Amino acid sequence: MIKKYMKGDKIVAHFVTFIGKETYSLLKTLKYPEKSISLPYATLKELLLNHVKCTSFECRERAKFHKMIRQNNQKVREFILELQRRAAKFNFGDQLHVQLRDRLIAGINTPGLKRELLRMPNCSFQDTRTACINYEAVNELDIQSMKISNTLLSRHDEMQFQCRSNLRSFYSDS
Numbered sequence: 001m002i003k004k005y006m007k008g009d010k011i012v013a014h015f016v017t018f019i020g021k022e023t024y025s026l027l028k029t030l031k032y033p034e035k036s037i038s039l040p041y042a043t044l045k046e047l048l049l050n051h052v053k054c055t056s057f058e059c060r061e062r063a064k065f066h067k068m069i070r071q072n073n074q075k076v077r078e079f080i081l082e083l084q085r086r087a088a089k090f091n092f093g094d095q096l097h098v099q100l101r102d103r104l105i106a107g108i109n110t111p112g113l114k115r116e117l118l119r120m121p122n123c124s125f126q127d128t129r130t131a132c133i134n135y136e137a138v139n140e141l142d143i144q145s146m147k148i149s150n151t152l153l154s155r156h157d158e159m160q161f162q163c164r165s166n167l168r169s170f171y172s173d174s
Contacts, residue, residue: 011041101125
């Protein structure tokens with residue numbers, strides 16, 4: 001588009017003509033109150049490129065945010081922190097907690113927990129967060145108690161086996 005023989009004002013004039021009415025309106029908005037025609041070509045080009053980069057970057061990042069799902073080995077607290085970290089990149093405004101709550105519920109991959117969360121009437125992000133953390137804590141306690149029970153049962157079985165062996169050897173010796 002730029003020819004080497006074109007100088008300053010001509011380049012800007014050709015650029016403004018080339019980009020069209022809608023893009024020129026955008027350029028005027030981005031550089032208000034200065035007149036965009038008075039700016040150098042490099043500045044105008046940079047303004048437009050930065051605007052496009054920011055817009056597409058934010059859209060891409062929001063899409064990633066809305067696709068987030070908790071991994072099977074990921075703790076709920078880690079998932080919540082990741083949600084909050086990603087949400088901080090956007091201007092959700094007063095909808096921040098609503099977006100976080102909705103994404104947390106949608107991103108939970110434990111069917112029982114998801115059912116409980118969906119049954120909660122008028123829940124806030126804080127309520128949802130607390131319910132998720134409590135659910136995970138209870139499940140971890142259940143798993144630990146099952147491990148302890150299994151350990152105790154296996155020890156009990158070992159002791160019974162040992163007692164039977166001892167009794168057999170006692171009776172066989174007599």
